[in-house]
Structures are given as C-alpha cells and as structure tokens.
Amino acid sequence: MNVLAELFPHVVQNWDGVLQATGETLYMVGVSLLFSVLLGIPLGVLLVLTSPGHLVPMPWINKLLGTVVNVFRSVPYIVLILWLLPVSRLLFGTSFGPTAAILSLVAGAAPFYARLVETALREVDAGVIEAARAMGASLWQIVLKVLIPEALPAMAAGVTVTGVGLVGYSAMAGVIGSGGLGAMAYNYGFNGFQNDTLLVATLLLILMVQLFQAAGDRIVRRLDKR
Amino acid sequence: MIELHGIRKTFSTGGKTVEVLKGIDLSVQKGEVFGLIGRSGAGKSTLLRIINLLERPTAGRVVVDGVELTALSERELRRARQRIGMVFQHFHLLWSRTVRENIALPLEIAGVPKREIRQRVDELVELVGLTERADAYPSQLSGGQKQRVGIARALANRPHVLLCDEATSALDPETTDQILDLLRSINRRFGLTVVLVTHEMDVIQAVCDRVAVMEGGRIVEVGPVAEVVARPQTETARRFLQQGRAGQRGAYVSAFSEESKPVAAQASGVRAPRAAAETAEAYLRLDLAGITAPVVEEAIRRYAADIRLCEGSLAEGPDGVRGALVVRVAGTPEEIQAVTDYWKAAGVNVTAVAPVAERGVRA
Numbered sequence: 001m002n003v004l005a006e007l008f009p010h011v012v013q014n015w016d017g018v019l020q021a022t023g024e025t026l027y028m029v030g031v032s033l034l035f036s037v038l039l040g041i042p043l044g045v046l047l048v049l050t051s052p053g054h055l056v057p058m059p060w061i062n063k064l065l066g067t068v069v070n071v072f073r074s075v076p077y078i079v080l081i082l083w084l085l086p087v088s089r090l091l092f093g094t095s096f097g098p099t100a101a102i103l104s105l106v107a108g109a110a111p112f113y114a115r116l117v118e119t120a121l122r123e124v125d126a127g128v129i130e131a132a133r134a135m136g137a138s139l140w141q142i143v144l145k146v147l148i149p150e151a152l153p154a155m156a157a158g159v160t161v162t163g164v165g166l167v168g169y170s171a172m173a174g175v176i177g178s179g180g181l182g183a184m185a186y187n188y189g190f191n192g193f194q195n196d197t198l199l200v201a202t203l204l205l206i207l208m209v210q211l212f213q214a215a216g217d218r219i220v221r222r223l224d225k226r
Numbered sequence: 227m228i229e230l231h232g233i234r235k236t237f238s239t240g241g242k243t244v245e246v247l248k249g250i251d252l253s254v255q256k257g258e259v260f261g262l263i264g265r266s267g268a269g270k271s272t273l274l275r276i277i278n279l280l281e282r283p284t285a286g287r288v289v290v291d292g293v294e295l296t297a298l299s300e301r302e303l304r305r306a307r308q309r310i311g312m313v314f315q316h317f318h319l320l321w322s323r324t325v326r327e328n329i330a331l332p333l334e335i336a337g338v339p340k341r342e343i344r345q346r347v348d349e350l351v352e353l354v355g356l357t358e359r360a361d362a363y364p365s366q367l368s369g370g371q372k373q374r375v376g377i378a379r380a381l382a383n384r385p386h387v388l389l390c391d392e393a394t395s396a397l398d399p400e401t402t403d404q405i406l407d408l409l410r411s412i413n414r415r416f417g418l419t420v421v422l423v424t425h426e427m428d429v430i431q432a433v434c435d436r437v438a439v440m441e442g443g444r445i446v447e448v449g450p451v452a453e454v455v456a457r458p459q460t461e462t463a464r465r466f467l468q469q470g471r472a473g474q475r476g477a478y479v480s481a482f483s484e485e486s487k488p489v490a491a492q493a494s495g496v497r498a499p500r501a502a503a504e505t506a507e508a509y510l511r512l513d514l515a516g517i518t519a520p521v522v523e524e525a526i527r528r529y530a531a532d533i534r535l536c537e538g539s540l541a542e543g544p545d546g547v548r549g550a551l552v553v554r555v556a557g558t559p560e561e562i563q564a565v566t567d568y569w570k571a572a573g574v575n576v577t578a579v580a581p582v583a584e585r586g587v588r589a
C-alpha cells in the first residue's frame with residue numbers, strides 16, 4: 001500500500017473520485033449508446049428503404065434524411081455541444097452535467113450509427129429480399145424477418161464502433177461539466193499537475209475500450225453464421 | 227392454371243427504354259411441368275417474375291388459378307403470392323436461419339400458428355430428405371442440399387404453382403438430376419403446376435411436359451417436349467437440341483443400351499443399301515415416348531426392310547425414353563408393312579411423314 005501511495009498519491013487519496021468518474025463515463029456512454037442505437041436503427045432502415053431501386057424508393061425523403069445525417073456528422077463534436085446548449089436548457093432545464101452531455105452525445109452518435117446500419121442493410125443480398133417478396137411478405141415483415149436478422153452481425157459490430165467513439169466523445173463533454181474520466185484527466189491530471197491521476201484515468205479509458213471491443217467481437221462472432 | 231395475355235414489359239434505364247417482352251400469350255395447364263428455354267437475355271426470368279408479379283408487366287393480364295393477379299390490390303396480391311412457390315438459381319436462403327427456420331419463414335409470413343409451423347416444417351424436411359441436416363445453417367450445406375431447402379421453403383404454404391428460375395444451373399450434373407427427380411416427384415405427388423426456366427435442353431427433356439422457346443422477348447415455338455425435340459421449327463430450338471448432353475453423345479445412342487451400337491453404324495450409312503430389292507420407301511415418324519424396349523434395333527434385326535435413321539433426338543426421361551425419330555423404311559411394300567405393324571404392336575405411335583429431304587431438314 002505504501003508503494004502505491006507513493007507512486008499514485010492523488011489517486012489513492014481520491015479513490016472515491018476515480019470510481020465516481022468511471023461510473024459517470026459508463027453512464028454517459030451506456031445511455032447515449034442505447035439512444036443512439038434506438039434512433040440509428042430506424043434512421044438507417046429508412047435511409048435504405050427509401051433509396052433508389054430499393055423497396056420503397058422516395059427520393060425526396062431519402063435526400064432530406066441523408067442531408068440531416070450528414071450535417072450532424074460533419075459538425076465537430078465540440079461544436080455540436082455548443083450548438084445544443086440552448087436545446088438542452090429547453091429540454092432538461094440545464095445545459096450542464098452528464099444528462100445534458102447525453103443529448104449532444106446522441107446527436108453526434110445516432111447519425112453515425114444510422115450510416116453504419118445503412119451500410120449493413122445494403123449488404124443484404126437482393127435475392128433474399130426477392131425471395132421474401134415472392135413469399136408474400138409485407139414491407140414490415142421484410143424489415144423485421146429478413147433485413148435486420150441478416151444484417152445483425154454488421155449492426156452489432158457497428159454498436160461496438162459507435163460505443164468506442166462515444167468513450168472518446170464523452171471525454172470532450174467534460175467542458176460542460178459532464179464529469180467522467182476524461183474530465184478528471186483534464187481537470188486534475190493536466191490542469192492540476194497530477195500526473196498519476198492523468199495516467200490512471202487514461203489507463204481506465206483504455207481498459208474500458210479494450211473490454212468493450214472484445215465483448216463486441218465475441219458477440220459478432222457468435223451472431224455470424226455465414 | 228396460368229394464363230398470360232398480351233404481356234409486354236419495357237424497362238427504362240438512364241433515359242433509354244428497352245422492350246424486353248414483346249407481347250406474350252401463354253397458357254400453362256394444371257399439373258404440367260412447363261419449360262421455358264431461351265438464350266441469355268431472351269426474357270425468361272422477366273417472364274417468370276411476371277407470373278407472380280414480382281415484376282409488373284407494362285401491358286397485359288396475368289391470371290393464376292382463376293384469379294387475375296394484375297387486378298389485385300397489394301394486400302390481396304401478397305396473399306395470392308403465398309400460394310405460388312418460387313425456387314432460385316442461387317437459392318436465396320437466409321444464412322442467419324437454420325434449415326428448419328428457413329423453411330418456416332413463409333409460414334411465419336402467412337401467419338401460421340407456431341405449433342402448426344413445427345409440424346409442417348418436419349414434414350417438409352423429410353420430404354426433401356434433409357432430416358439429418360435440419361439444424362444446420364446454409365453455410366454448412368452443399369449446393370444440392372441448399373436447393374432442397376429452397377424447394378421445401380417454396381412448398382411450405384402448399385402452393386398450386388411452383389416457379390423455378392434456373393433451379394439447377396448452379397449444380398453439378400449428378401446433383402442436377404437429383405433435384406430434377408425431386409421436382410418431378412413433387413409435381414406428380416401433389417399435382418403441382420411447375421414452370422421451369424432453363425437454358426439447358428437436358429433439363430427440359432428430363433422433366434418437362436411442354437416447352438416454350440423464347441427469343442428476343444417473344445415465344446417463337448411452343449409444344450409438347452417430344453414434338454419440339456423431334457421436329458424443332460426454329461433455328462433457336464434446333465441449336466438448343468444440339469447443345470444438350472444428348473446431342474453431344476449422339477442423340478440416338480444415348481437413349482438405348484449397348485445393343486444400339488450397330489444401329490448407330492447403320493445410321494451413318496455403313497450398311498450398303500439393298501438397292502435391288504427396294505421397290506418402295508416410307509418415311510415414318512416414331513413417337514417413342516414411354517417405350518422401354520429397343521424397338522428400333524429389334525426391327526432392324528428381325529425384318530428384311532432397310533431401316534435408316536433420318537432425324538430426331540431421344541433422351542432418357544423419368545418415365546422411359548422421350549422424343550421421337552423419323553426413319554426411312556425401304557423394301558417391298560409387304561416388308562414395310564410388316565415393320566410398321568411390329569412397331570404399332572409394340573405401342574409406338576407411327577405416322578407417315580414427308581420425306582426428310584423435301585422438308586429441308588438435315589438428315
């Protein structure tokens with residue numbers, strides 16, 4: 001314990017703070033990932049279905065959705081946070097803290113995930129869709145029983161990629177007082193000259209990403225029956 | 227069972243319009259296996275996809291089982307499609323589902339209760355001989371096994387009509403034969419009407435009752451397989467006949483046993499004509515469908531008349547030989563009569579035809 005206390009004085013002193021920051025990061029990433037996936041799937045499905053030559057081509061809607069998605073994806077996350085400050089004040093009554101951060105995190109990650117879903121669904125063999133049509137499947141049945149199940153491994157891989165991205169974004173959300181490991185590394189580690197805090201926060205972030213990626217890969221492997 | 231009236235289809239891509247089907251009228255009888263043959267791009271697949279309205283015709287009417295599909299609403303059309311099975315060249319199975327789950331898909335779509343689905347899937351798995359592999363994923367199956375799944379899936383909702391687009395084109399010859407046998411036995415057992423698209427004459431000869439030959443968006447020839455095989459009316463049909471396995475092996479020899487070899491030699495003119503005795507000649511068309519005995523060889527061996535093969539093509543079908551031959555029989559009128567009587571007694575449908583040379587067909 002002595003050695004630890006000497007090597008990581010601030011961390012040992014402020015162990016509770018480290019735990020809390022870890023929890024905040026997990027909360028922000030978890031909740032915003034959940035909402036990004038819930039929003040991204042229908043968006044991605046719409047992007048595919050309305051595209052030319054697909055099941056319900058609607059060029060106007062497709063263009064509109066595509067443009068909105070691209071706008072959100074082209075604004076750097078740090079700028080997105082600033083633009084969304086008034087919105088979160090309107091929605092949550094505050095523009096500060098982890099919940100306010102979730103709004104901008106979802107705004108950044110949902111369009112990204114929607115594009116990944118779009119790509120995954122596009123990979124589904126047109127022949128399989130044709131077979132389902134020949135069976136008399138409705139649009140809804142094709143989406144739920146054919147498109148999504150067939151694209152599931154790619155969609156799951158997309159969740160991993162999005163989650164890893166969100167860990168990075170969540171660190172930037174520190175500027176609006178989101179808390180979390182990123183904020184801790186910046187505030188205490190960098191600004192407070194606590195090299196040990198900086199190191200431990202970084203290591204925890206790396207560990208988080210590694211575990212998340214490994215779990216994601218396992219799930220994808222299990223889903224993929226090709 | 228299936229009636230197509232004045233079907234036209236134009237595709238427009240990048241400002242250009244192409245007429246792919248140029249007015250097709252076709253009627254497929256209940257319970258028959260109907261073949262559609264033609265070169266690549268002839269419009270076979272498009273025509274097949276118009277039967278279940280996967281593709282809407284630009285003009286014309288589609289009637290299946292007494293229902294005019296072209297007049298139905300989307301919802302009604304989906305219900306109608308549940309009774310029309312479809313089998314594809316590349317199987318189009320869902321790789322995320324096991325054999326059993328793939329076969330269950332059309333039943334789920336039709337809203338069949340779970341218990342019934344399980345029962346029906348068991349029946350189908352057995353029907354296509356995949357009981358052992360029922361829980362395998364498509365990626366673990368051979369091509370032939372995949373196509374069995376495709377067929378079982380197409381049969382799940384007890385359709386009246388089965389549409390097959392090049393169902394055997396991705397398979398090796400042996401597997402092709404197995405799949406064709408399966409299709410034929412299903413057709414017999416359930417009285418299913420089958421429309422089969424192919425570019426192989428062998429497939430047509432092996433399973434089809436009638437055939438339509440397509441060329442450039444039109445049907446240029448249609449008739450019973452034996453008829454088309456024996457006297458193709460168009461260059462397209464003739465070319466397909468030459469291409470077939472039967473054509474490569476020598477149409478005649480392939481249809482009979484070892485005994486046929488000397489006959490083949492005769493056919494190519496080895497035996498000297500008995501010119502002196504020949505006082506008469508007759509060109510006869512022998513319809514050999516369903517005949518299992520080597521009646522032509524036997525006649526050559528037993529009768530004095532000189533018998534030469536002129537044209538025709540035969541192949542082994544599921545119910546014996548299919549096809550017809552035109553032969554020239556020469557000798558005294560009594561000798562000719564004796565041979566003709568023998569064939570008639572053996573069950574061969576014998577008709578006199580014009581001399582081959584006069585009809586301008588290669589001898």
Ligand SMILES: Nc1ncnc2c1ncn2[C@@H]1O[C@H](COP(=O)(O)OP(=O)(O)OP(=O)(O)O)[C@@H](O)[C@H]1O
Pocket residue numbers: 237238239246264265266267268269270271272273425
């Ligand atoms: N969706 C489409 N858009 C434009 N042209 C098409 C379309 N589908 C088919 N065609 C054209 O229609 C013609 C007939 O195609 P089809 O697939 O029916 O031919 P096929 O007889 O089945 O040929 P194959 O033996 O190669 O399968 C081809 O020239 C093809 O390019």
Ligand SMILES: [Mg+2]
Pocket residue numbers: 270271272391
């Ligand atoms: Mg085709």
